Amino acid sequence: MQEPIYLIGDIGGTNARFALADEEQGYHLEHTLNCADFDSAIDAIRQYLETIAAPIPKLICLAAAGPVVDDTVRFTNNHWVLNVAELEKAFANARVSLINDFEAVAWSIPALGAGDCRTIGLPTPAALDGERFSVAITGPGTGLGAVGLKKHDGRLMPIPGEASHSGFAPETKVQIEILEALRERFDRVSFERLVSGPGIENLYWALCLIHGEQRQQLTASDVFAKAEEHSDSRAVEAVQVFFEVLGQFAGDLALTMNAHEGVFIAGGIAKRYPELVENSRFRSGFESKGRYRPMMERIPTQLIMHEEPGLLGASYYALQSAAVA
Numbered sequence: 001m002q003e004p005i006y007l008i009g010d011i012g013g014t015n016a017r018f019a020l021a022d023e024e025q026g027y028h029l030e031h032t033l034n035c036a037d038f039d040s041a042i043d044a045i046r047q048y049l050e051t052i053a054a055p056i057p058k059l060i061c062l063a064a065a066g067p068v069v070d071d072t073v074r075f076t077n078n079h080w081v082l083n084v085a086e087l088e089k090a091f092a093n094a095r096v097s098l099i100n101d102f103e104a105v106a107w108s109i110p111a112l113g114a115g116d117c118r119t120i121g122l123p124t125p126a127a128l129d130g131e132r133f134s135v136a137i138t139g140p141g142t143g144l145g146a147v148g149l150k151k152h153d154g155r156l157m158p159i160p161g162e163a164s165h166s167g168f169a170p171e172t173k174v175q176i177e178i179l180e181a182l183r184e185r186f187d188r189v190s191f192e193r194l195v196s197g198p199g200i201e202n203l204y205w206a207l208c209l210i211h212g213e214q215r216q217q218l219t220a221s222d223v224f225a226k227a228e229e230h231s232d233s234r235a236v237e238a239v240q241v242f243f244e245v246l247g248q249f250a251g252d253l254a255l256t257m258n259a260h261e262g263v264f265i266a267g268g269i270a271k272r273y274p275e276l277v278e279n280s281r282f283r284s285g286f287e288s289k290g291r292y293r294p295m296m297e298r299i300p301t302q303l304i305m306h307e308e309p310g311l312l313g314a315s316y317y318a319l320q321s322a323a324v325a
Contacts, residue, residue, distance in 0.1 A: 010310030013077025013142030063104030139267025247285025
């Protein structure tokens with residue numbers, strides 16, 4: 001095969017997704033690897049290139065679930081460490097770029113088609129085809145990501161951050177009790193401690209404790225499955241609180257980012273259970289902002305259903321970076 005120009009990756013706490021990207025095909029030849037199976041990202045990339053029989057590309061763009069500090073990403077839910085200098089040394093012909101994984105999702109927003117999103121509640125979103133807009137993106141997976149995206153005079157500007165690690169602020173009596181229970185486990189309770197894969201497990205444990213019930217601790221997938229089946233009342237309650245708190249956090253993010261044109265929900269969990277999101281208190285949690293309720297009621301919320309928004313965004317970013325290099 002011809003030498004690939006770009007290699008892109010979307011690396012989370014559990015999985016690493018790799019693909020090639022070029023002007024004609026966008027991203028293609030995508031493969032998903034389990035991070036726990038490899039000592040480092042370098043080993044995983046080598047395995048990917050060997051699998052597709054490709055030489056070292058000219059540019060590597062990796063989206064990673066963590067902040068980029070001094071050209072390095074240290075994950076909170078993954079043993080890998082990404083460092084630009086080490087990656088460029090390992091792949092001598094490549095120029096390496098690191099971006100936050102939700103920054104990559106932000107880059108995907110303008111490329112999403114009409115069928116790539118599912119509206120949650122009212123109002124109906126308008127097309128983002130003007131010269132200016134402001135949106136926010138968040139979503140639970142192994143962790144909880146958050147980013148803003150602004151378009152000003154035709155120029156896109158992602159605003160990455162670590163808002164999910166802000167302190168959880170309970171808004172109901174049950175949430176206050178959950179916070180008190182989780183303080184037995186954690187010195188500090190952030191939103192990510194509730195709204196993530198491990199977060200739903202924490203919620204289930206806390207609600208069982210609050211109700212004085214001795215139940216077997218469930219995995220995240222088990223909690224959602226039992227909630228869908230209505231076979232476990234505590235799982236149903238945990239999922240309701242989960243999406244309610246996600247709505248509260250998404251609303252706070254909308255206020256912080258001035259995201260009048262909408263909030264997008266990404267991540268594997270919400271996409272896997274769209275009916276649970278729609279039938280939850282997500283939207284009421286989103287709108288419940290006191291004096292700002294009228295403004296919140298006008299902000300649309302959408303669930304990203306595209307299979308790989310991280311790769312789509314990383315591809316867009318890589319192509320843009322190569323064009324100005």
